[in-house]
Amino acid sequence: MRRLLLALMLFWALPVAAQTPPGEPRVVLPLDxxxxxxxxxxxxxxxxxxxxxxxxxxxxxTFSGSSIxxxxxxxxxxxxxxxxxxxxxxGPTDAVTVRRKVRVLGMWFNGPSTRxxxxxxxxxxAGTMPAWHVLPEDLRRRYGIGLxxxxxxxxxxxxxxxxxxxxxxxxxxxxxxxxSAPVRVEGNRLFYVRLPLPATVPAGRYGVEVxxxxxxxxxxxxxxxxxxxxxxxxxxxxxxxxxRPLLYGVMCVLLAAVAGWLGSVLFRRG
Amino acid sequence: xxxxxxxAEMSVNAFLLMGIGxxxxxxxGLFGVGGGFLLTPSLLLLGVPAPVAxxxxxxxxxxxxxxxxIAQWRRGNVDWVMGxxxxxxxxxxxxxxxxxxxxLRTLGxxxxxxxxxxxxxxxxxxxxxxxxxxxxxxxxxxxxxxxxHQHFWMHGLPLKLRFRKSRLFISVIPPALVGVVIGLLSxxxGVGGGFxxVPAMIYLIGMPxxxxxxxxxxxxxxxxxxxxxxxxxxxxxxxxxxxxxxLIGGVVGAQFxxxxxxxxxxxxTRFLLGLLVLAVAxxxxxxxxxxxxxxxxxxxxx
Numbered sequence: 163m164r165r166l167l168l169a170l171m172l173f174w175a176l177p178v179a180a181q182t183p184p185g186e187p188r189v190v191l192p193l194d195x196x197x198x199x200x201x202x203x204x205x206x207x208x209x210x211x212x213x214x215x216x217x218x219x220x221x222x223x224t225f226s227g228s229s230i231x232x233x234x235x236x237x238x239x240x241x242x243x244x245x246x247x248x249x250x251x252x253g254p255t256d257a258v259t260v261r262r263k264v265r266v267l268g269m270w271f272n273g274p275s276t277r278x279x280x281x282x283x284x285x286x287x288a289g290t291m292p293a294w295h296v297l298p299e300d301l302r303r304r305y306g307i308g309l310x311x312x313x314x315x316x317x318x319x320x321x322x323x324x325x326x327x328x329x330x331x332x333x334x335x336x337x338x339x340x341x342s343a344p345v346r347v348e349g350n351r352l353f354y355v356r357l358p359l360p361a362t363v364p365a366g367r368y369g370v371e372v373x374x375x376x377x378x379x380x381x382x383x384x385x386x387x388x389x390x391x392x393x394x395x396x397x398x399x400x401x402x403x404x405x406r407p408l409l410y411g412v413m414c415v416l417l418a419a420v421a422g423w424l425g426s427v428l429f430r431r432g
Numbered sequence: 433x434x435x436x437x438x439x440a441e442m443s444v445n446a447f448l449l450m451g452i453g454x455x456x457x458x459x460x461g462l463f464g465v466g467g468g469f470l471l472t473p474s475l476l477l478l479g480v481p482a483p484v485a486x487x488x489x490x491x492x493x494x495x496x497x498x499x500x501x502i503a504q505w506r507r508g509n510v511d512w513v514m515g516x517x518x519x520x521x522x523x524x525x526x527x528x529x530x531x532x533x534x535x536l537r538t539l540g541x542x543x544x545x546x547x548x549x550x551x552x553x554x555x556x557x558x559x560x561x562x563x564x565x566x567x568x569x570x571x572x573x574x575x576x577x578x579x580x581h582q583h584f585w586m587h588g589l590p591l592k593l594r595f596r597k598s599r600l601f602i603s604v605i606p607p608a609l610v611g612v613v614i615g616l617l618s619x620x621x622g623v624g625g626g627f628x629x630v631p632a633m634i635y636l637i638g639m640p641x642x643x644x645x646x647x648x649x650x651x652x653x654x655x656x657x658x659x660x661x662x663x664x665x666x667x668x669x670x671x672x673x674x675x676x677x678x679l680i681g682g683v684v685g686a687q688f689x690x691x692x693x694x695x696x697x698x699x700x701t702r703f704l705l706g707l708l709v710l711a712v713a714x715x716x717x718x719x720x721x722x723x724x725x726x727x728x729x730x731x732x733x734x
Binding site: 222223224225257258260268270275330331355374390395397399408409413417421427 | 435436437441442491492495496497498539542572656662664675682683684687723724730
C-alpha cells in the first residue's frame with residue numbers, strides 16, 4: 163500500500179520537477195510566452211541592491227542577543243555630494259501601556275497610564291548620515307524615519323510625558339536605536355551596517371527598509387524581511403504554555419515534584 | 433552561562449539562579465520552612481516580572497516540599513483528614529487569590545500590592561516570632577510551666593469533626609478558614625505558606641507538634657500545585673526553566689541547611705527566622721517608600 167502511494171506521489175511530482183528543478187533558477191524558454199511575460203524584464207535596473215546576512219535570528223535556550231547585518235551596493239556614488247543610505251528596521255507591533263508612579267500615603271504606586279497601539283517591539287534606524295540631515299522634515303515624518311517620527315494612536319491620560327517615557331524606556335533596553343552605528347561605505351558603492359538585537363527582542367516578522375537618498379529625495383528603496391523565531395526547547399515551552407495551558411500547568415506540577423523528589427534522594431547522603 | 437527563560441522572556445545567568453535556589457534552600461532547610469517568602473522577592477529584584485516570579489516561585493516550593501512530605505508520610509506524621517479540610521479551604525483561597533491577582537495586573541498594581549502583602553504579613557509575623565522566641569528563651573531560664581491545651585470561643589462552633597491523628601474533636605470551620613487565608617496568600621505572594629501555617633496549626637487549631645510539619649507539607653504541596661495550574665491557565669506565567677534551575681540549587685542547599693539546623697535550639701532557630709523575616713519586610717518596605725529611579729514603566733498587553 164505504502165509503495166503504491168509512493169509511486170503515485172512520484173507520478174504526480176515528476177512533471178512538476180521537470181518544469182522547475184528544485185534549487186535551480188527557472189529556465190525561461192524564449193518561445194514560451196506566459197513565462198516570458200512573468201519576468202520583469204521591462205523594468206529599469208534599480209540603482210540600489212540590498213541584502214541581509216540571514217533570513218532569521220533564532221531565540222534558543224542559550225539566546226543572549228544577536229544582530230542583523232544589512233549590506234548592498236548603490237549605482238549612485240555614496241558620500242559627500244553623492245547619495246546617502248538610510249536603513250530602517252521595524253519589529254512586530256504590540257499595544258503598550260505606559261504607567262507613571264505617584265506618591266500615595268508616602269508610598270509609590272502606579273498611577274495614571276496611557277495605552278499606545280501598534281508600538282514596534284524593535285525599531286532601529288541607521289544611515290550614512292542621520293536621517294534628519296539628508297531628508298526634509300515632512301518626508302521623514304511621513305515615512306516614519308527616526309524615533310521622533312513614530313506616531314501612535316493613544317488612549318488614556320493625555321497630559322504628562324508618556325510619549326517621551328515610551329521612547330526612553332525602549333532606548334534604555336536597546337530595543338529602539340537611532341544612529342547607534344553609522345552605515346559604512348567602501349569605495350563609494352558598497353555599504354553595510356550591523357544592527358544589534360538585544361536579548362529581549364520580541365519574536366515575529368521584522369521588516370527592513372533600505373533607502374537611497376539623493377538631493378533630499380528618496381530615489382530608490384528596497385524592502386527586505388527577516389524573522390526572529392523561538393527555536394528548540396524555548397519555542398516548545400512557550401508554545402505549549404500558550405496553546406495548552408492546562409496541560410502545561412499539570413506538567414509543571416509533575417516535573418517540579420519529580421525533580422524535588424529526585425534531588426532529595428540524590429543528595430541525602432552527601 | 434546565560435539561559436533564556438521562555439516565559440519570562442529574558443536571559444539570566446543560570447548559576448546565579450542556582451545560587452539563589454541554594455541560598456533559599458539552605459535557609460529553608462535550617463528553619464524548616466519552604467522559603468517561598470525569600471524566593472519571590474529575590475526573583476523580583478532580579479527583574480523577573482511579578483506574575484512569573486509568583487507562579488514559578490509557587491511551583492518551586494511545590495518541588496522543594498515533595499521530598500519532605502514523602503519522608504513525613506513514611507513516619508506516619510500526616511493527618512490526612514485535617515490535611516484535606518485545609519486543602520479544600522486552600523484551593524478556594526487560591527482560586528480567589530489568582531482572580532484577584534489577574535485583576536490587579538490589569539490595573540498595573542501587582543508589584544505594589546505584592547510588596548504590601550509581604551510587608552504586612554512578614555512584618556507582623558516576624559515581630560511575633562521574635563517576641564515569642566525571646567519570651568521562650570527567658571522562660572527557659574525562669575522555667576515557668578505552660579498549659580498544654582487551651583479552650584476558647586473557637587471550640588463552640590458547629591460542624592464538629594473527629595481528627596484522629598491530631599487527637600482533636602473540633603469544628604471544621606477554623607481549619608477551613610486557615611486554609612482559605614493561606615491559599616489566598618499563596619496565590620498573591622507565591623509562597624507555600626508554611627511559615628504561617630505551622631504557627632496557625634499549633635496556636636489556633638491546637639494540633640500536636642508531631643503531625644504539624646507533615647500535615648502542613650501536605651497542604652503546601654496541594655495548594656502550590658493548585659496555584660501553578662491556575663496561574664498557567666489564567667495568565668500563562670509559569671516558567672518551568674526558572675523553576676527547575678531554582679530547584680537544582682534548592683534541594684542541595686536544603687540538605688546543608690538541615691544538617692546545621694539540627695544543632696540549634698528551637699527558640700534560637702525561631703528567633704533567627706523571625707529576624708530574617710523582619711529584615712525581608714523592612715527591605716521591601718524601603719523599596720516602596722524610597723523615591724523610584726524611574727517614574728515610568730511599560731507593560732505589554734498580550
